[in-house]
């Protein structure tokens with residue numbers, strides 16, 4: 001398990017969770033996306049499509065705003081990444097396939 005932090009899109013407070021490092025983050029959004037199943041930070045979020053956070057801040061920092069935001073994992077469909085709009089990385093990526 002690793003500690004990962006996410007920034008609330010409303011108030012910039014940081015929330016922290018422990019999770020498996022292999023999960024890949026796609027984006028953080030204010031609203032849930034489409035047909036995804038979100039788990040709470042106390043739920044089984046490793047088998048969900050993303051995590052529903054409540055912005056409570058961190059114990060050693062300022063309080064959060066109490067609003068809800070969503071982490072979306074990268075989803076794969078038959079081995080290809082499902083395109084659901086902009087990802088965390090804004091940098092263009094070029095894949096050179098032989």
Ligand SMILES: [Zn+2]
Nearest residue numbers: 008011055065
């Ligand atoms: Zn917040």
